Amino acid sequence: MSISALLLTLAAAIAPGTYAVDPATSTLRYVVVHKLHQVDATSKQVEGRAVVKPDGTVLTEVRAQVASFRSGDGNRDEHMLETMNVSSYPYVTFKGRGSAGAGEVQMQGQVDFHGVKKAYTVPLQVEPQGDGALHVTGGFDISLDGHHVERPSLLFVKIEDSCHIDVDLTLQPAK
Amino acid sequence: MMRQPPVLAVLFLTIARAAVAQQQEPVPELLPPPPDTRPVDEDAIHLRRTMLNVHQGLGLGMFGLALANTVVGQLNYSDKFGSAANTGRYQLAHQITAYGTLAAFTATGLLAVFAPNPLPKSGGFDRTTLHKVAMFTAAAGMATEGVLGFYTAQREGYLDQHGLATAHLVIGYVTFAALSLGVGAIVF
Numbered sequence: 612m613s614i615s616a617l618l619l620t621l622a623a624a625i626a627p628g629t630y631a632v633d634p635a636t637s638t639l640r641y642v643v644v645h646k647l648h649q650v651d652a653t654s655k656q657v658e659g660r661a662v663v664k665p666d667g668t669v670l671t672e673v674r675a676q677v678a679s680f681r682s683g684d685g686n687r688d689e690h691m692l693e694t695m696n697v698s699s700y701p702y703v704t705f706k707g708r709g710s711a712g713a714g715e716v717q718m719q720g721q722v723d724f725h726g727v728k729k730a731y732t733v734p735l736q737v738e739p740q741g742d743g744a745l746h747v748t749g750g751f752d753i754s755l756d757g758h759h760v761e762r763p764s765l766l767f768v769k770i771e772d773s774c775h776i777d778v779d780l781t782l783q784p785a786k
Numbered sequence: 787m788m789r790q791p792p793v794l795a796v797l798f799l800t801i802a803r804a805a806v807a808q809q810q811e812p813v814p815e816l817l818p819p820p821p822d823t824r825p826v827d828e829d830a831i832h833l834r835r836t837m838l839n840v841h842q843g844l845g846l847g848m849f850g851l852a853l854a855n856t857v858v859g860q861l862n863y864s865d866k867f868g869s870a871a872n873t874g875r876y877q878l879a880h881q882i883t884a885y886g887t888l889a890a891f892t893a894t895g896l897l898a899v900f901a902p903n904p905l906p907k908s909g910g911f912d913r914t915t916l917h918k919v920a921m922f923t924a925a926a927g928m929a930t931e932g933v934l935g936f937y938t939a940q941r942e943g944y945l946d947q948h949g950l951a952t953a954h955l956v957i958g959y960v961t962f963a964a965l966s967l968g969v970g971a972i973v974f
Contacts, residue, residue: 647974660816672816676823678905686914686972689905693835697905698826706813720813766846766973 625663625711625739630782632659632673633744639675639703640777643755645770652682652691661745661782667711671718673780674704694763700726705733713739727758735778745782750775830904841897848890849969855883856962863955867948884935888928895925913971920968927961 634657642651659673677697682688707720718733735749752773755762762769862876934954941947 658817662816670813670816672813674817674820676820678823684913685907685910686912686917689907690835690838692905693831696828698823698828698831701823702820706816708813766842 625669625713625737625745626743626784627663627665627711629785630661630663630745631785632657633781633783634658636781638777638779639673639680640779641680642775642777643770644773645765646768647765650682650684650687650770652680652688654679654681657780659780659782660785663711669709669711669716669718671708671720672704672706673778674702676701677703690763694761695725700724705731707731707733709735713737722753722758724753725758725760729753729757733778740781743784747780747782748778750777752776824906827902827904830902834901834904837897837901841894841901844890844897845894845969848887848894849965851883851887851890852962852965855880855887856958858883859955859958863951867951884931888932891925891928895921916971917968920964920971924961924964924968927957927964930957931961 634655637657637659638653638655639657640651640653642649644650654675656679657673657675659671661669661671663669677695678692678701680688680691682691702723704723705720706723707718709716709718714737716735716737718735720731720733721728722731731751731753733749733751735747738746738748740746752775754772755770755774756772762772764770858876858880862880865874865876866872931954934950934957938947938950938954941950
């Protein structure tokens with residue numbers, strides 16, 4: 612099988628149309644690192660849509676309320692909300708485009724976080740499910756300094772600049 | 787005679803231009819506008835952060851003072867009841883570290899209690915809950931220690947002073963253990 616035929620087969624695995632993030636089975640997680648420990652917080656209130664065009668282009672928008680992330684420590688979550696100016700910038704949003712296909716997909720787009728938009732390439736693993744849904748997983752790092760976030764500190768030591776974002780989404784064909 | 791451009795080159799340029807045009811085209815809004823979130827008092831958030839930062843610094847200083855007080859308290863007990871000497875040389879040091887710990891603990895606690903709460907709280911038992919439970923235990927221990935310490939000092943020459951001092955010592959260790967748990971719950 613030629614490479615182009617293989618690509619066509621992969622692209623064909625994802626039907627054109629609109630897909631919506633299923634909030635019941637989707638999460639966004641961030642991981643930040645402090646010298647004394649690692650903190651991870653998860654949001655289960657994720658909204659998102661993806662449009663797969665007939666030419667194979669995928670447009671996507673995913674967002675979550677910054678206040679919806681939970682780390683298992685209320686004080687720490689509150690501290691993060693304070694440093695992220697949640698009242699001024701209540702959402703973190705990713706908008707991007709890529710090419711439809713099962714397997715590894717690179718999404719080029721912008722993360723709008725803390726009032727600063729920055730371009731990122733997000734490598735995603737796309738697994739078509741039997742019911743027409745798509746299971747999308749992946750991860751990428753953002754710079755807190757790059758988004759003008761005053762990094763929180765514990766014992767007067769700031770957390771590291773890099774914040775890892777993990778994506779675990781189920782996309783259902785929109786009705 | 788004009789040279790015709792190679793077909794492949796034209797095709798490549800067309801595809802490249804289309805790709806660039808597509809890259810520059812912004813992604814349209816796919817989601818409806820987000821609902822308005824609850825407005826938050828930014829000044830209250832800033833004040834809270836400042837108060838909790840001071841709480842953190844003062845709390846660590848208080849923890850060091852409490853450690854010193856526990857050590858000096860043990861030395862004072864050993865000097866008075868563990869040896870025949872009873873020199874009283876740790877008594878003043880114990881009083882100073884005890885008053886210092888009590889003052890620092892009160893100030894640290896008041897900073898946390900009176901810090902504004904502009905953000906909604908997430909429910910459930912977490913590290914902060916453990917910190918609060920441990921510090922309430924330590925507060926109860928310190929109040930008991932203060933009363934028992936005064937009373938024990940007044941029982942000079944009475945037979946029950948040794949027993950009271952032992953109780954003071956044990957409660958002191960329990961109080962320090964609660965403080966350690968409270969600090970550890972936040973730090974680790």
